[in-house]
Amino acid sequence: MPSEKKATETAMAETQEIRNLLRGLSFQDNLRPAVVESESETVQEEGLAPTGKESQPAPRTPTNPTDYYPKIMTLNIGGRKFTVERETLRNESGLFRLQLSNQYTWSPEADKSYFMEADPDLFAHLLRFMRRPAVFPLFYNSATGFDYDLYNRLEKEAEYFQIGVLHTWIKEKKYLQAVKVHTGNPRIRDLNMVHPIMLPANRSDTWYVIQHTRKVYLCPRQIAIHRGHPDMCGAACHRAQAMNEVVYEDEPFFQVVSVEKEIMFDERVCMVDYTKPRSEEIR
Numbered sequence: 001m002p003s004e005k006k007a008t009e010t011a012m013a014e015t016q017e018i019r020n021l022l023r024g025l026s027f028q029d030n031l032r033p034a035v036v037e038s039e040s041e042t043v044q045e046e047g048l049a050p051t052g053k054e055s056q057p058a059p060r061t062p063t064n065p066t067d068y069y070p071k072i073m074t075l076n077i078g079g080r081k082f083t084v085e086r087e088t089l090r091n092e093s094g095l096f097r098l099q100l101s102n103q104y105t106w107s108p109e110a111d112k113s114y115f116m117e118a119d120p121d122l123f124a125h126l127l128r129f130m131r132r133p134a135v136f137p138l139f140y141n142s143a144t145g146f147d148y149d150l151y152n153r154l155e156k157e158a159e160y161f162q163i164g165v166l167h168t169w170i171k172e173k174k175y176l177q178a179v180k181v182h183t184g185n186p187r188i189r190d191l192n193m194v195h196p197i198m199l200p201a202n203r204s205d206t207w208y209v210i211q212h213t214r215k216v217y218l219c220p221r222q223i224a225i226h227r228g229h230p231d232m233c234g235a236a237c238h239r240a241q242a243m244n245e246v247v248y249e250d251e252p253f254f255q256v257v258s259v260e261k262e263i264m265f266d267e268r269v270c271m272v273d274y275t276k277p278r279s280e281e282i283r
């Protein structure tokens with residue numbers, strides 16, 4: 001930026017000129033006008049009283065932050081107590097890494113527990129993951145499907161506690177790949193051929209009943225057992241039939257179309273991939 005450089009040079013020259021002028025007028029240093037003060041900012045800062053250091057933590061003894069909090073901690077999460085190893089929290093959660101560092105002072109309650117405002121039910125799921133960070137949670141029920149509400153809430157909670165792998169897994173809806181529904185070919189059977197059978201829990205049958213009409217042969221002598229079975233009619237029936245047209249009767253009948261669904265669980269989808277970074281930070 002040549003123009004800016006030029007402006008700076010001009011300003012510096014002016015400052016020097018004013019300074020020379022001031023020297024000539026024998027001003028005392030402590031009476032220097034503001035235009036000269038701007039050049040001595042570093043001197044001014046060094047002279048500041050240490051009021052700006054309040055944000056730094058008070059020194060601790062022992063100074064090692066991992067020693068400051070007990071090895072086994074009792075957390076009070078929204079009113080429910082959880083007993084957990086300090087390192088479990090620090091290993092898996094960015095929030096606890098910060099909370100249990102020397103950057104903050106987290107004072108225990110009178111009962112030595114450490115209170116945090118959060119949903120204990122959701123925290124229980126997070127803690128289950130933090131304790132054994134190998135398996136992602138699968139909230140699925142064959143009747144109601146995935147528990148999207150729980151996943152949504154847990155995603156936000158994993159983000160808050162900065163449990164990166166869990167947050168990403170839920171956010172990317174990887175759990176959808178853990179459950180696959182295989183649909184078999186439709187099978188068509190007459191209703192009286194269908195017998196209920198026991199299916200394993202991961203298989204289910206969906207039935208559709210279809211009504212049809214079929215023509216049923218009527219015996220010319222109206223013999224009941226000949227109905228629908230022209231081959232059973234003998235010579236007497238044939239004589240009765242003579243030249244008359246064969247009579248058929250419309251009869252409704254029902255068929256069942258069944259489609260079998262099989263739910264397959266792919267447990268690999270729920271396994272934590274250890275080749276990826278363990279606890280990526282959430283931005």
Ligand SMILES: [Zn+2]
Pocket residue numbers: 219220221222223226232233234237
């Ligand atoms: Zn007959």
